[in-house]
Amino acid sequence: MTETGASTTPTREQDALGDLIVCPSCDLVYTVPDVGPRERAVCLRCRRVLIAPRRKAGKQLIALALTVLILIVAASIFPFLAIDAGGLHHKASILDTALAFHGMLSVLSVAVLFFIVVIPMLRLCLLIYVLVPLIRDRPPAPLSREAFALSEALVPWSMAEIFAIGCAVALVKLSDLADVVYGPAAWMFAVLVVLVVATDRLMCRYSIWKSLES
Amino acid sequence: MEIAGELRTAREMGLVGCTQCMRAVAGDATRCPRCGARVQSRDPVSLQKVWAWWLMGLGFYIPANIYPMLETRTLVHTQSNTIVGGAVELAQHGNWGVAIIILIASVLIPVAKFVLLAGLAIGVRFGPAAPERQRYVVYEIVEYIGRWSMIDVFVVAILSSLVQLQALASITPGRASLFFALSVIFTMLSAQGFDSRLLWDARSPRRGAGPAPASERNLLRGE
Ligand SMILES: [Zn+2]
Ligand SMILES: [Zn+2]
Numbered sequence: 001m002t003e004t005g006a007s008t009t010p011t012r013e014q015d016a017l018g019d020l021i022v023c024p025s026c027d028l029v030y031t032v033p034d035v036g037p038r039e040r041a042v043c044l045r046c047r048r049v050l051i052a053p054r055r056k057a058g059k060q061l062i063a064l065a066l067t068v069l070i071l072i073v074a075a076s077i078f079p080f081l082a083i084d085a086g087g088l089h090h091k092a093s094i095l096d097t098a099l100a101f102h103g104m105l106s107v108l109s110v111a112v113l114f115f116i117v118v119i120p121m122l123r124l125c126l127l128i129y130v131l132v133p134l135i136r137d138r139p140p141a142p143l144s145r146e147a148f149a150l151s152e153a154l155v156p157w158s159m160a161e162i163f164a165i166g167c168a169v170a171l172v173k174l175s176d177l178a179d180v181v182y183g184p185a186a187w188m189f190a191v192l193v194v195l196v197v198a199t200d201r202l203m204c205r206y207s208i209w210k211s212l213e214s
Numbered sequence: 215m216e217i218a219g220e221l222r223t224a225r226e227m228g229l230v231g232c233t234q235c236m237r238a239v240a241g242d243a244t245r246c247p248r249c250g251a252r253v254q255s256r257d258p259v260s261l262q263k264v265w266a267w268w269l270m271g272l273g274f275y276i277p278a279n280i281y282p283m284l285e286t287r288t289l290v291h292t293q294s295n296t297i298v299g300g301a302v303e304l305a306q307h308g309n310w311g312v313a314i315i316i317l318i319a320s321v322l323i324p325v326a327k328f329v330l331l332a333g334l335a336i337g338v339r340f341g342p343a344a345p346e347r348q349r350y351v352v353y354e355i356v357e358y359i360g361r362w363s364m365i366d367v368f369v370v371a372i373l374s375s376l377v378q379l380q381a382l383a384s385i386t387p388g389r390a391s392l393f394f395a396l397s398v399i400f401t402m403l404s405a406q407g408f409d410s411r412l413l414w415d416a417r418s419p420r421r422g423a424g425p426a427p428a429s430e431r432n433l434l435r436g437e
Contacts, residue, residue: 018248020238022231025350027223027255027411029231029238044221045414046350050236081372086382092375100374101387108392112371115364145250149234156361156402159368166368173312173373177383209235213248 018213021206023048051206058135064199065124065131071192072160076117080188081167085178094163115159123158126151134211144212152205161196164189223414230255231411256409263407264335271400272328274393279321282388284370289381294388297321297366320366323359327401330356331408338412349413353405360402367395 021032026046033051035041041051054060072094074080079091098113126147133141141147167189171180224231230239230253232246239246239253246253257263282294295303297320305313330352333343342349370391377385 017229017238017240020229021236022224022229022238024231024233024236025410026346026414027225027231029222029224029227029229046347046410081376083376083379085379088379088382090376090378092372096375097368097371100371101391104389105387105392108367108371108387108395111395112367116368149249149251152234156406159361159364162362162365163368166365167372169365170369170372170376173369174376177377178379206236209237209249 021050023050052204053207054202054204057202057204057207058131061199061202062128062131062135064195064202065128068160068192068195068199069121069124071188071195072117072121075188081171082181083174083178084181115157116163117160119154120158120160123151123154126154130208130212134208140212148208148212161193164192223411225255225415256411256415257407260407260409260412261335261339264331264404267400267404267407268328268331268335271397271404274397274400275324275328278390278393278397281390281393283366283390283394284373285386285388286377286383287385288383296390297394319363324363324397324401327356327360327363327405331401331404334408334413338415342413342416346414346416350410353408353410353413357405357408360398360405363398363401364395367391367398 019032021030022028023030023043023046025048026043028043028045030041030043030050033041035051035053037053037055039052040049042049076094079093079096081093081097082089082091094117095113098116099109101108101112129141130144130148130151133139133144174180224238228241230241230243231237232239232249232251232253234251235246235249237246237248241255243253245251279297281296283297283300285292285294297316301313301316301320304310304316334349334353334356337343337349344352370387373385374387377383
């Protein structure tokens with residue numbers, strides 16, 4: 001597309017191979033197509049989305065990541081869930097939730113804290129670190145490749161949105177036992193789920209790796 | 215938009231695809247020049263990883279169902295419930311809807327994950343019993359749904375932290391929550407260990423990792 005003919009003669013030279021794309025799910029090889037900003041390149045065999053560039057995706061991703069970070073910090077500190085039963089009132093924050101496991105189960109406290117606070121925050125910070133120089137047209141920050149690889153590896157273990165749905169389930173289960181107070185928390189978590197899904201949709205891994213290649 | 219291209223695999227062309235950034239790498243390379251990831255045409259120990267983590271996952275899933283998940287103390291009585299026990303009790307109280315949802319989320323889905331993962335691994339080893347596209351969809355579902363099982367552990371955590379109403383009512387997590395969490399983690403690792411490229415290999419002929427014959431390379435010309 002840019003260098004004429006470069007993509008038509010794949011040899012063992014690295015730059016010619018760089019114009020090919022291999023589907024990670026089924027191993028089919030394609031020459032990198034020209035994908036417009038609202039288009040997606042999909043693997044013909046397994047239907048995996050290979051390339052899905054979005055205009056200004058970098059800026060939007062950073063904005064989303066910052067919002068999710070703020071939401072997680074806020075929900076960790078402020079008690080966001082509350083119940084009333086028989087004149088008693090009880091509130092809990094994310095930290096209280098994670099620390100609900102005692103004794104032999106206290107490893108689980110650490111794991112829960114990692115899944116819903118530490119890993120999501122680390123992942124978002126890494127993403128911001130990688131994307132900020134890219135959107136300002138600067139060369140990638142040091143160790144960007146490692147940072148983005150780690151951020152990608154953390155995706156399945158970053159479970160903030162699962163916890164958000166868990167809150168909804170828990171509140172429904174409690175509704176016969178006590179008066180559940182649906183505060184701003186419910187909204188906060190609905191927003192969190194939407195933002196996490198949006199982040200995933202906006203992110204074109206191929207485009208980011210391509211920009212990190214210096 | 216769909217990519218127009220020749221349907222050849224990287225392996226057939228003597229290349230290796232980087233699973234991290236999708237770059238094509240020469241067959242003898244070990245690292246991807248774009249992203250630095252280690253590359254291999256197929257993960258040779260993929261099935262070993264799948265089975266090892268699978269067994270661990272199943273091993274922890276059994277105690278997760280034997281021990282209580284929650285202990286509820288109210289003014290009148292104390293009771294501990296296993297996953298299935300809790301659902302049965304809800305059903306006895308006429309709460310059929312919630313009971314069925316719990317059974318699907320905490321029993322049917324985890325069991326289905328074990329069965330499907332085993333089926334995929336057996337299919338790769340002994341020859342598939344279903345078309346590639348179907349098996350790949352199964353793999354995508356298992357991989358997607360795996361982490362969502364952790365919701366049970368989170369619900370236990372939320373209930374136990376919220377229902378601390380002194381003498382009136384309190385909920386404490388049971389031992390099963392730890393086993394259940396471990397089972398979810400190991401099942402996720404098992405699914406991640408599966409190299410989905412193996413699913414498509416049954417039909418396409420196996421070639422060595424050496425350079426492809428010139429005729430094959432020429433097929434890439436023109437597009
Ligand atoms: Zn594919
Ligand atoms: Zn790569």
